[in-house]
Amino acid sequence: MTRLLICRHGQTGWNADGRIQGQTDIALSEVGHAQAEKAGDLLAAQHPDVLVASDLQRATQTAAAIAAATGLTVTTxxxxxxxxYGPWEGLTDDELAQRYPTEFACWRAGEPVRVDGVEELAEVSGRMSAALLDAAGRAPGGTVVVVTHGGAARRGVGALLGWPDGVASTLGSLANCHWSELRRGRAGWRLIAHNLGA
Structure with missing residues (x-):
């Protein structure tokens, strides 16, 4: 039975400030580095076989701490x-509510957002599903740790489980350096646990 442990990166300064990061390449804060080290120890106890991460530095820095604890090599x-999030990146919720009131309300409600430069949910779900399946294929019957981002993780989990966007949006946010566990058996992928970590 293949296990996927889909982990969110550690905290950044923008996380602490409540700023939308999107694909802006922000490094971990001191708190985030400490979280990553702790997650590394916890994930090492899961005896992972493969470690894959987003290529953004907050994910690769988190994955580096997990690699140090597990002895695995990180593939990005x-x-x-x-x-x-295009023009939204770097903004806080208050700034978004002022500049994009209608779109912000839709986003908070888990509804589609139509803003130039903001990636469509279907696109996120599609690329995340493909990436997670490829990662899982690197260790059939083994345990794969994937270090990604909060929103991307939600869409990836939903896509593998066959959930529509409205259902995927109800999945609670992963805390920094926490993860979801999915297992694939004869009946396909199942969500075993969500928001694991310390």
Whole structure:
């Protein structure tokens, strides 16, 4: 039975400030580095066989800490990046609500957002599903750790489980350096646990 542990990266300064990161390449904060080290120890106890990460540095830095704890080599995949938010990146919720009130309300409600430069949910789901399936294929019957981003993780989990966007949107946000566990058996993928970590 193949296990996928889909982990969110550690905290960044923009996380702490409540800023939309999207695909802006922000490094981990000191808190984020400490979270990554702790996650590395916890994930090492899961005896993973493969470690794959988004190529954005907050994910690769998190994956490096996991690699140090597990002895695995990190493979990066740009398809695991966060949803692209274009002109929204770097803004806080208050700034978004002022500049894009209608679109922001739709986004908060989990509805589609039509703003030039903001990636469509179907595109995120499609690339995340493909990346997760490729990662899982690297260790059939083994355990694969994937380090990605909060919104991307939600869409990836939903896509593998066959959930429509409205259902995927109800999945709670992953805390920094927490993960979802999916297992693939004869009946396909199943969500075993969500928001694991310490």
């Amino acid at each position: 995949d740009p398809r695991l990046r966060e949803r692209g």
